[in-house]
Amino acid sequence: MTLRPDLKAIADMVAPSSTILDVGCGEGDLLAWLQTEKKVLGRGIELSQKGVNRCIERGLSVIQGDADIDLSFYPDNAYDYVVLSQTLQTLRNPKEVLEHLVRIGKHAVVSVPNFGHWKNRLYLAVNGKMPVTKNLSYAWYDTPNIHFCTITDFLHLCNELHLRVEKSLYITETGISSTISAHPIFANLFGQHGIFMVAN
DSSP states (O other), X not given: OOOOHHHHHHHHXXXXXXXXEEETOTTSHHHHHHHHHSOOEEEEEESOHHHHHHHHHTTOOEEEOOHHHHGGGSOTTOEEEEEEESOGGGSSOHHHHHHHHHHHXXXXXXXXXXXXXXXXXXXXXXXXXXXXXXXXXXXXXXXXOOSOOOHHHHHXXXXXXXXXXXXXXXXXXXXXXXXXXXXXXXXXXXXXXXXXXXXX
């Protein structure tokens, strides 16, 4: 199975034979790959019943749940890694969820779409309305994205919460990944996704 570039970058951050909780795991692509290729002990939580059903069909251990509510029931340091991929911007309380992620896992791996990408900026400047692109394919009134953030915004949130950013990457529209720390301004302009491994 071939993973999307952002999921592959996340998978590369996860150590073999570790434990992982994938929050908002969708249909389980990342979990399935990690279990097969890295022999992780993986669990998932997914809001949509369709996603849960597909995960179970694939033999994955996934429950239905809401990250905004249910993460408070997980104990401290229960997993080596907690992953939240392309989901933070859809949650009602992203700051609280991030605090739970670093509490539940020794490492939290979070990916976010970068609303500061140059194409989004240009679209808004030229058209005077919220961008609708291949990467952000919803109109403003039906988008699941309720908290728009940039790579810089996420790094500022980590700083506010006194979190340690252990690794940070950005993924370009061609699927190439580079470290953010070397070129933060470049990353915020040209990264379609930011991927971060953070810890307390």
